[in-house]
Amino acid sequence: MLEKALSGSKSYWAWIFGLLVVISGGVACWFWQFSEGLTITGLSRDVVWGFYIAQFTFLVGVAASAVMVVLPYYLHDYKAFGKMTILGEFLAIPAVIMCMLFIFVDMGMPNRILNVFLHPTVHSMMFWDTVALGGYLVLNIVISHFTLSSERREEPPPRWLKPIILLSIPWAVSIHTVTAFLYAGLAARPFWLTAILAPRFLASAFAAGPAILILLAFFVRRVSTFDPGKQAIDTLAKIVTYAMTINVFFVLMELFTALYSDIPEHVYHFQFLFMGLEGENTLAPWMWVSSILAIVSLIVMINPKTRGNHNWLLFGCVAVVFSLWIDKGLGMVIAGFVPNPLGKVVHYAPTAPELMISFAIYAIGLLVLTGLYKIALEIRGQLKAN
Amino acid sequence: MKSSRRGFLKFAGLSAVGVAGTAAVATKTRASQEHEPPATEGKRLAMVVDLRKFAKDDAVLEKIIDACHRTHNVPDFADDPKNEVKWIWTEEFETAFHSQEFHYIREDLKGKPTLLLCNHCDNPPCTRVCPTQATWKRASDGVVMMDWHRCIGCRYCVVACPYGSRSFNWKDPRTATNLATIESTYPTRMRGVVEKCTFCDERLARGEQPACVEACDNDEMVFGDLNDPGSKIRLLLAEHLTIRRKPGLGTQPEVYYIVEDPRTLQEVAPAAEVFEEEGGYA
């Protein structure tokens, strides 16, 4: 089936070529980072995790969101999602790959990455995150391979696949929970030390992921004859709406606890995010954009007239994704470090090489996504010809 | 022909994975043969910093910090604060204990330079999060150790430390001007690993005190074994009011700060006499 990704139109190859250009630029930057060290990023002694880990955190959510299509279809026989599951899994795979790449480029000694497996450490959440992500990647590859090849042969998938598919449901929830556990168990970081962090992660994942899936479905409809179906899109839109509502509610809960209790070490981080602290306010405009987009997206998504109109829905989904990308990535990660453990305000902004490497990873993800979607569409296209 | 070529590729891929996996398992079995730690009585090494003995611009502060950083070839990136690496340093008292939210403070403590270093906590969050056990708490004496050969530079320990004690090598430390010539044979670290104070484990092994303690003129820092009830450090803790950084987090930091009024300094003498009689710090 892989050979289906190796043939295409002029615009297909132009797109692939463009991605390869971005990737090579980023790879060159990464080699420079590998020899010089992470000093070429904007990170410093106090802000030790930044743009790379922010992208990882956001993308784990996107990867987990495939469950929002798999669960209704396989557990509740929701037939409308029949055509969407492969798109969901084929979004999860590049998302997990990008997660792993963002971790890899963030490591000080990436050549020692196998130490995580040579010296497994059961009390470290990072060890479990590696296991969970690796397992999830394997799960999705196995599931999508066997379902798609069965579809190609116009046969039902093998029976032993069903329990594996069902396993992927709690596994998807666990990859994002364990990622939240990286943050939520640290006494040193009061901004993250909240029980609602894992639920927030899941809610934002189940909003952003399906929103991206809707956008991809719209794109697929434009470039092929494949149509996931109106009911599938409408149900996904409802899922995005509920998840986004719950996520905004959770954020408001956090704001209440921090601001009403008025405990300095809780208040300062929110103050830094939305107002700036001691003149350091790089993130404030971003956070306000994120908040406004969140409200706007809710207005668009909750109103059934706009949610049902695919132009409005497209805008709503873009608003959801962008709002959550800011909030969960840059906002959540960087505010954990400012102020630092000694109460000092520090500055962080990603540098150009840091951004270039990040763009390249996104390009790699898009490359994998393009190849996988091409394969799926070709196979579906073939079926149509019969 | 088409389906058997596909089958051949699948078979080849699976074989490659199988061979790599077997090799990995074989390597892991060899790598996981850890050595038994030596049987010693349990010590709990700790530090007391006597703040009564430090004045602003005190020359001994630089002497102490210098002793540590020189002994361990710590790079000096003073002109490049983004890449700063430090094992021991000073902050103003109000900053060191900022969760006290001081509004009115005793005069002598206002702006007092306070030495900060790794607290070698009894319940360290940093060792809990390390995915490779590149940092761990030694059972024999409580030192929170670093293995710079194993560290993957993920910086999770830096994130988990509530005291900001850890530094990451953002670049090759040997590019710092102070390391153009290296005098101490203590290994430098390389770009990409996290480092911090290790209570001078190499000096402890030789029966010496940590370099910072040895650089003191007058017991500004006292080091010893908390499990020895007759040790100098235990006597100090019994006689004086001490505080620790962020004790409410449950980390059980083992660096104690004497915050009494400096006019009580005369009373230190008895503790010093007992120390001489007992014959050493341990």
Add this chain to the structure above:
Amino acid sequence: MYDASKIVAGLAVFVVLATSPLWYNAISAAPPDAPELQQPPNGSTECVEATDYMRANHMDLLDTWRDTVVRDDVRTYTSEAGKDYTMSLSDTCLECHSNKAKFCDACHTYSAVTPYCWDCHVIPEEAP
């Protein structure tokens, strides 16, 4: 076979590339002399273990020393001959083999091996 000419041509190119270390060495100029290791300038004739053993196993020995010192806080090594040594690259090994360039690098350069010990471990002052 389909595309036989392309496949055979591709295979031929691959074989040439894969065997290049063999034929390139065969046709180039005389190989470099075998490495000459400097004897310890301080006159010592006895290493931690026998020379043959060290030649084959010094890497494993150093790895074991590394883990034993750093992770187990055990710093004394008892050799096969029953003698005690402090396990230290810079302070024990290099006490005798004090010229890294004329000892360590001689073999490592010849066999194109680049151990990364020296990124961190300090080379004592060069002796003659």
